[in-house]
Amino acid sequence: MPGPMKIRATAEAGYTEIRVLMSHPMETGLRKGPDGKLVPAHFIQNITVKVGGKTVVEGQISQAISRNPVFAFRVKGGNKGDKVEISWVDNKGEHNQTETAVA
Amino acid sequence: MEVGRRFVLRSASATGAFAALLAAGLLRPAQALAATWNKVAFGAKNPADALKGIGATSTAESKEVQLDLPQIAENGAVVPIEVSSKVPGTTSIAVIIEKNPFPLVAQFEFMEGALPYVKLNAKVGESSAVRAVADAGGKFYSASKEVKVTIGGCGG
Numbered sequence: 709m710p711g712p713m714k715i716r717a718t719a720e721a722g723y724t725e726i727r728v729l730m731s732h733p734m735e736t737g738l739r740k741g742p743d744g745k746l747v748p749a750h751f752i753q754n755i756t757v758k759v760g761g762k763t764v765v766e767g768q769i770s771q772a773i774s775r776n777p778v779f780a781f782r783v784k785g786g787n788k789g790d791k792v793e794i795s796w797v798d799n800k801g802e803h804n805q806t807e808t809a810v811a
Numbered sequence: 812m813e814v815g816r817r818f819v820l821r822s823a824s825a826t827g828a829f830a831a832l833l834a835a836g837l838l839r840p841a842q843a844l845a846a847t848w849n850k851v852a853f854g855a856k857n858p859a860d861a862l863k864g865i866g867a868t869s870t871a872e873s874k875e876v877q878l879d880l881p882q883i884a885e886n887g888a889v890v891p892i893e894v895s896s897k898v899p900g901t902t903s904i905a906v907i908i909e910k911n912p913f914p915l916v917a918q919f920e921f922m923e924g925a926l927p928y929v930k931l932n933a934k935v936g937e938s939s940a941v942r943a944v945a946d947a948g949g950k951f952y953s954a955s956k957e958v959k960v961t962i963g964g965c966g967g
Contacts, residue, residue: 723926736912736934738912753848754847754848757925759923759924762923763922763923764921764922764923764924764925765919765920765921765922765925765929766919766920766922767917767918767919767920767929768847768848768849768853768917768918768919769916769917769931770853770913770915770916770917771913772908772911772913772916772933772934772935773916773917773931773932773933773934774888774889774890774932774933774934775888777931777932778930778931778932779929779930779931780893780928780929780930780931781919781925781926781928781929782925782926782928783923783924783925783926784924784925784926785924799848
């Protein structure tokens with residue numbers, strides 16, 4: 709089952725680096741389980757990154773992203789304490805979101 | 812949601828695919844307003860169709876698109892891929908693994924000060940060319956690199 713996310717946002721010289729780890733099986737739908745039947749596809753499709761309430765990155769991803777996906781994004785500027793929010797939605801409509809402050 | 816809709820309108824109308832989808836009744840306005848996932852492009856089974864799906868009918872090789880990945884991946888299930896674009900006005904970056912069953916891996920839209928940069932981990936089924944495609948105002952620039960996979964990323 710999809711679990712919690714880990715997120716870190718750090719202020720670098722001139723930009724903010726945002727890193728996120730999502731807990732998700734990212735099943736391709738092409739893999740066979742122990743019973744020899746295909747495991748149904750179950751993967752994140754949409755990712756949204758917001759900084760200070762504004763959407764900065766909108767991502768669409770496929771089942772080819774590795775299990776427990778890790779992403780890094782960069783946003784120009786940014787100040788310590790700015791709120792960073794990340795959310796995802798998968799192909800079953802499950803969703804999750806988390807937030808942190810730029811450190 | 813506003814942004815999602817704009818993205819669909821812009822990316823699809825560039826090829827006229829939007830009109831075609833509307834005509835085919837595949838894309839109802841209500842769906843266009845929901846979180847969007849480019850089914851056509853992600854469902855494509857070869858790189859050419861995947862490119863067409865994201866509206867990139869022609870791409871130019873460019874050194875301004877920087878793609879970083881290992882030459883040899885011991886574990887195809889987790890291959891780190893880093894892409895950044897120095898093409899002025901880059902609004903999106905897509906990653907395509909040419910020999911995967913579904914080549915299009917991801918597409919990211921950048922706005923409000925986001926730098927055209929992304930790092931991700933992908934599954935690579937077999938040794939393949941990996942292509943990064945940057946969209947700058949409807950013009951597409953790309954770079955590609957080979958990755959050699961010793962253990963496949965699928966079926967594991």
